[in-house]
Amino acid sequence: MIERRYYGEFGGAYIPEILVSTFEQLVRAFQAAKADPAFRQEYENLMSTYSCRPTPLTFAENLTRHFAGPSIYIKREDLNHTGAHKINNVMGPGLLVKRMGKRRVIAETGAGQHGVATATLAANFGFSWTIYMGEVDVARQRPNVFWMERLGARVIPVRDGTKILKDAINEAFRDWAANMDDTHYVLGTACGAHPFPEMVAYFQSIIGREARRQIMEREGRLPTRVYACVGGGSNALGIFSGFLDDPVELVGVEAGGKGLQTGRHASRLASKDGTPGVAQGYKTYFLQNREGQMKETHSVAAGLDYVGVSPILASLWEKGRVRIEAATDKEVLDAFSLTLEKEGLIPALESSHAFAQVFKEAADLGTGDILLINQSGRGDKDIFTVADSFSDPQWNKFIQKKAEGYGA
Numbered sequence: 119m120i121e122r123r124y125y126g127e128f129g130g131a132y133i134p135e136i137l138v139s140t141f142e143q144l145v146r147a148f149q150a151a152k153a154d155p156a157f158r159q160e161y162e163n164l165m166s167t168y169s170c171r172p173t174p175l176t177f178a179e180n181l182t183r184h185f186a187g188p189s190i191y192i193k194r195e196d197l198n199h200t201g202a203h204k205i206n207n208v209m210g211p212g213l214l215v216k217r218m219g220k221r222r223v224i225a226e227t228g229a230g231q232h233g234v235a236t237a238t239l240a241a242n243f244g245f246s247w248t249i250y251m252g253e254v255d256v257a258r259q260r261p262n263v264f265w266m267e268r269l270g271a272r273v274i275p276v277r278d279g280t281k282i283l284k285d286a287i288n289e290a291f292r293d294w295a296a297n298m299d300d301t302h303y304v305l306g307t308a309c310g311a312h313p314f315p316e317m318v319a320y321f322q323s324i325i326g327r328e329a330r331r332q333i334m335e336r337e338g339r340l341p342t343r344v345y346a347c348v349g350g351g352s353n354a355l356g357i358f359s360g361f362l363d364d365p366v367e368l369v370g371v372e373a374g375g376k377g378l379q380t381g382r383h384a385s386r387l388a389s390k391d392g393t394p395g396v397a398q399g400y401k402t403y404f405l406q407n408r409e410g411q412m413k414e415t416h417s418v419a420a421g422l423d424y425v426g427v428s429p430i431l432a433s434l435w436e437k438g439r440v441r442i443e444a445a446t447d448k449e450v451l452d453a454f455s456l457t458l459e460k461e462g463l464i465p466a467l468e469s470s471h472a473f474a475q476v477f478k479e480a481a482d483l484g485t486g487d488i489l490l491i492n493q494s495g496r497g498d499k500d501i502f503t504v505a506d507s508f509s510d511p512q513w514n515k516f517i518q519k520k521a522e523g524y525g526a
Contacts, residue, residue: 123312126436127394128402128429131311140298145313147218152320161210165324168242169199169209173325175332178491180460185480188342188487192463193329193357195494200238202231202466202495203325203353208239208304210321215245215302222246222301226290228255228283228349229421229468230262231495232306237269239304248272250289252282255420262499280414283349283424287398307350308428311399315430319355325492326360333490342487343367343479346494347471348442349384349421351428353494358440367441370431371471373417374444384415386427387435388444402429418447418503419467421495445474451507453477454497466495467503 122131133141151157165171174197178190195203208225215223223245227233233249240247249266253275256263266273279285287310294303308318333341344361346354348370358368375383378391384405386392392403395410405413405425417423434440445453450467453474457463465473472491480489497504505513 123316125315125430125433128400128432129312129315130396130401131399132396132401133311133399134295136295137298140294141311141313143218144214147214148313148317151214151217157213161213161321162324164209164213165206169205170197171324172328172332173197175329175336177336178461181457184460185477187480187485188483188489189337190476190480191333191336191341191488191490193325193490193492195325195353195492196465196469196496200231200235201498202235203322203356204232204235204306204495205238206324206356207306207318207321207352208232208235211302211304211317212239212243212245216243218302220300220302222297223304224248224250224290224293224301225304225306226250226283226286227262227306228252228286228423229419229466229495230255230259230266230499231421231466233266233271233273234262234269236304237266237271240271241269248274248293250274250276250286250293252276252280252286254281255283255286255423258503259420259499260502282415283420284398284412284426291398307352307424308355308430309350309398309400309402309426315400315428318352319359319428319430322352322356323359325353325356326358328360329357329490329492330360333488337488339488340364340366341490342483343369344490344492345369345371345472345476346492347419347422347468348372348427348431349424349468350426351431353492355428355430357490357492358434362439368439369475370440370442371475372442372444373415373419373422373471374446374449375416375418377446378444382416383444384417384423384425385444386425387432387442392427397426400429402426402432418450418507419471421466421468422471443475445471449474449478451504454504463493464497465493466497467500469494470497
C-alpha cells in the first residue's frame with residue numbers, strides 16, 4: 119500500500135493506480151539512501167566538487183550602512199553551478215536514479231533554473247532527458263531554454279491551460295505515467311505527492327546547515343530573522359531547516375504581483391486567497407475557485423508563478439512557525455535595483471522578493487539585529503524581463519538591431 123505522509127492536514131499521495139508501484143519503488147529507494155551513510159557522503163562530495171559547495175555567506179556592508187540598522191547577510195546560492203539552489207535537489211535524485219537502474223529523467227521548469235540544473239545532471243550522468251516548460255515561460259526565459267537545449271535536452275513548450283509552471287507539471291506527470299519503467303521525474307520543488315516534498319526538503323537542507331554554521335562563525339550568535347522567497351517552497355525550506363529548532367523568525371515572501379487586491383498575483387497564504395484543496399497529487403493551499411478549478415496567477419518572476427505551495431510550508435504557516443508576506447512586482451524591481459547598485463550583486467527576480475521584504479522591515483529593527491537573506495539564484499536569466507521593465511533605450515536599440523540581423 120502506498121505510504122501517504124502528511125504534515126498536519128497537508129501532503130498525502132493522491133495518485134492514479136498506474137503510478138502506485140513507481141511511487142512505492144521511489145519511497146523504498148529514498149528511505150534506503152537516507153539510511154546509508156555512504157549515500158550522504160557521495161552526495162556531499164558531488165556537491166563539493168561539481169557545484170562548489172559550501173556556498174559563501176556574504177556580509178552586505180553597503181546595504182547595512184544604507185538602512186542604518188540591522189546587519190544584513192546573504193546566503194549565496196547564486197554561486198552554485200548553474201546559478202541557483204536547484205542543483206542541490208537534482209544531484210541527489212540523480213544518484214537515486216542510478217540506484218534504481220533507470221536511464222531517463224524528466225522535469226518541469228518555470229524560471230528555467232531547475233531545467234538547466236536537470237540538464238547538467240543528465241549530461242553528467244549520461245541520462246536522456248526531457249524538460250517541460252510552459253509556453254509563456256519559454257518566451258520570457260529564453261536564455262535558460264537556450265542552455266538547456268545546448269546541453270542536449272528536449273525542451274517541450276506546454277500550450278495547455280495558462281501555459282505556465284502548473285501546466286508544465288501536469289504534462290510531466292503524463293509523461294511519467296506513460297514511461298515509468300525507465301523514467302524518473304525530478305520534481306523541482308517541495309510539492310506533489312509523497313515522497314517528493316520530503317525528498318526535496320531533504321536535499322535542500324544543505325543550505326540551512328551551512329548557513330547556520332556560517333553565521334555562528336561570523337557573528338557568534340543566531341540571526342534575528344531569516345528570509346526566503348516562496349514559490350513552491352524549495353529554497354525557503356532549504357534555509358529554514360537550519361533554524362527550525364532555534365528562536366529565529368522565519369519569513370517567506372510570496373509573489374504579490376500587481377497587488378494582492380487586484381487578483382493578479384501568486385500569493386496563496388499572505389493574500390488569504392488560497393484555500394485547502396487537492397491537486398497534482400497532494401493537499402495544500404491552492405489559488406482555486408469554489409469548484410476547485412485553478413485560477414490564473416501572475417508574477418514578474420516565472421519561478422514563483424505557481425498556484426500551490428509546499429504542504430510542509432503550509433503546515434508550518436498554520437502552526438505559526440513561519441510568517442508569510444508578499445512583495446509586489448514594483449517592490450521587487452526596486453529591491454533588485456538597490457541590491458545591484460549597493461552591493462554589485464544581481465539577484466534573480468525570485469530572490470529579489472526576499473530582498474524586498476527585508477528592505478521594508480529593516481528600518482524598524484535595531485543595530486543589534488541580524489537579517490539573513492537566501493539569494494536563491496542569480497538574475498542573468500532575467501535580462502529580458504528586467505530590461506523591459508526599465509524601458510532601457512540602449513537595450514531596445516540592441517534588440518531591434520539583432521532582429522534586423524535575423525531578417526525579422
